[in-house]
Structures are given as C-alpha cells and as structure tokens.
C-alpha cells in the first residue's frame with residue numbers, strides 16, 4: 530500500500546487568528562490498580578511492503594477486538610504537538626464561548642441528535658441536576674453553516690478543526706476500516722464503501738469537544754460516581770484521544786470495570802453496534818462508561834475530543850454474508866446487540882434502521898443523576914447478582930452493566 534500521508538493542517542498563526550494558549554496536560558494519576566491492559570496497534574504497519582508484517586497487524590487487530598472490543602491506535606499520522614493544539618482549541622472554546630452562544634446554540638436531544646452546545650445540567654434540553662459536563666457537537670448541518678451554528682469564538686479556527694476531522698475520517702478511520710474489513714476477509718474498502726456514511730467532515734456522525742468539570746457532592750451521591758451510563762456506541766467506530774484524567778472505563782471479560790490507561794498521543798478506538806452486527810458478533814461492541822477518576826484526580830478538569838463515525842442511516846444492519854470468516858465460522862450468537870437484532874429478524878420482525886437506532890437512543894437518554902429511573906424495577910434489573918441497566922428501543926432490548 531502507498532504510505533498514508535501524515536496530517537498537514539492549515540497553519541495556526543495566520544494573521545487575524547487570535548492567540549490560542551497551549552493546553553497543558555494535567556498530571557497523570559499515581560493509581561495503578563483497576564486499569565485495563567490493552568493492546569496497541571501501530572497503524573503505520575499497514576503501509577509496510579512486507580506482507581508478513583501486514584498480516585501480523587491484521588491478526589493483532591483480530592485478537593484485540595475479539596478479546597477486548599477495544600484498542601489503542603498509535604502512529605496514525607497525527608503528531609502529539611498537532612493533537613495538543615486541537616485540545617488547545619477545545620480549551621479555548623470553553624474559556625471564550627459567550628453566554629449568548631450557549632443559549633443560541635443549545636442542543637435539543639429530542640430531535641435525535643446532540644448537535645450544538647450541551648449545558649452542564651444533564652442530557653436534556655431543560656436543565657436537570659448539574660452534571661458538570663459541557664459539550665459542543667458538530668454534525669453535518671453545523672459544518673455546513675459554521676457562521677450560524679458554531680460558537681463565534683471558534684470561527685477563526687474552523688479551517689483547523691475541519692481539516693482535523695477530515696483527516697480522522699478520510700485517512701485514520703478509512704485505514705482502520707480497511708483493517709477491520711481484512712479481519713472479516715473482505716475487500717479493503719468493504720466497510721468504507723458499504724457501511725460508512727459519507728459527506729461533510731463527519732458523514733452522518735459527529736465530532737465533539739467535551740469538558741468534564743469536577744462535580745459537587747450532591748451530584749456524586751445521586752449518580753454514585755457515574756458521569757455517563759454504561760453503554761455501547763451505536764455507530765461503526767468511535768475515535769477518542771487518550772487523556773491524562775482517567776474517567777473512561779471498559780467492561781472486562783471478567784465482568785469488572787477497568788479504567789483505560791493514559792497513552793500520550795494514542796487513539797482509543799471503540800467498536801460500535803453497527804460493527805458488531807455487520808461482523809455477525811465476531812466483533813464486540815465496546816461496553817464502556819465514564820466514572821469519577823481516581824482520588825488524586827478528583828479536582829481536575831477533563832478535556833476530551835471524540836469523533837463518532839456513523840453508518841449509513843437508511844441501512845438495516847445484518848451480518849456481511851459475503852465474509853469468508855462468517856461463512857467458515859458462522860456468527861457468534863452469545864452477544865448483545867447482534868443477538869437482539871438476529872432474534873428479531875428470526876421472528877420475522879423488522880429491525881430499526883441505523884438512523885432510527887441512534888436517534889431513539891439520543892432522544893430517550895437518561896442521566897446518571899436520575900434517581901427516578903435508575904432503580905431496580907424501572908431502568909435497572911439484577912441478573913445473576915449483577916446490577917444491569919435495561920432499556921428497550923423499538924422492540925430491541927439493551928442490557929448493560931451499571
């Protein structure tokens with residue numbers, strides 16, 4: 530394969546661009562237990578001229594997603610300095626966004642999209658208990674009308690933010706989907722051509738600047754330390770950048786939550802529901818949550834950048850029957866969303882489209898501070914002694930660890 534071009538963003542110090550203070554990564558925790566051991570994938574090996582090296586890479590990816598449903602990606606083409614500049618832009622947003630823009634661009638999740646500004650009072654448009662989480666999410670309409678739909682303080686930097694997202698989608702995610710297509714023994718562009726949505730820097734997906742501020746005691750008590758419920762992402766892949774403040778946790782094979790360790794510059798890749806279904810359960814959608822950090826980081830702010838890659842909205846997903854891996858080994862039926870979709874299809878019922886699947890979950894999301902719904906008998910059940918969060922969306926049951 531021709532070597533992938535590295536990220537080459539527009540310059541940040543053009544005349545007329547305001548000065549952006551550096552982002553200084555906060556200190557890493559000294560805590561070491563309850564941290565996951567995750568495999569790291571060197572994406573630059575995909576460019577190797579030695580087929581044995583590329584094959585080794587594909588085998589490593591296969592093992593990592595089967596074992597963990599989660600992986601670190603390194604050497605994907607964005608330098609640490611370039612990445613830290615993108616964090617500096619997110620920091621600049623939260624230091625400079627006006628109250629007027631917060632009102633004007635306030636999100637409306639009941640539409641099925643997070644598009645716009647999320648206030649730090651829960652995941653509904655009306656204000657609930659404080660959760661300390663602010664976000665700005667760019668969807669297709671936001672890229673198309675940055676003047677009208679993006680906070681004014683970021684207007685001078687949209688060239689840099691847009692080129693970053695284009696690189697992540699068109700280069701990093703495309704190469705990642707090549708690797709995943711190869712694991713399924715399908716042509717390199719199978720997932721890119723047939724499943725990934727296109728158009729705008731993020732297709733039907735979205736890009737997020739998020740800021741988690743420390744929470745007050747009443748919030749921590751109501752949520753039992755949770756910042757975001759255990760869940761799986763509904764799309765293809767989610768690209769998160771590893772950050773020093775340890776809040777992201779993944780559900781291990783031994784049915785325990787583990788913090789994801791900090792690896793400077795690395796990308797943390799989640800497998801979404803779409804990939805679990807397309808792969809016939811060979812890939813597991815990553816079960817993850819956001820939880821309070823270790824004690825020595827409780828008073829730190831956590832800045833996070835995330836790109837959510839979404840599948841084509843009109844598709845109703847099923848396993849890629851042309852996959853030689855699926856033909857040879859069959860599907861893996863013990864899994865969550867793949868199994869639910871399969872059971873529904875077997876009963877002759879229709880499964881949601883990708884667009885319906887993501888929109889219903891956004892529109893009906895609840896907060897960890899919601900003590901009315903987060904109770905056994907409402908949104909929680911106990912299965913084999915484990916407390917689970919159980920929801921049903923369009924007839925499809927989703928049961929995830931709390």
Ligand SMILES: [Fe+2]
Nearest residue numbers: 760761762817
């Ligand atoms: Fe997520």
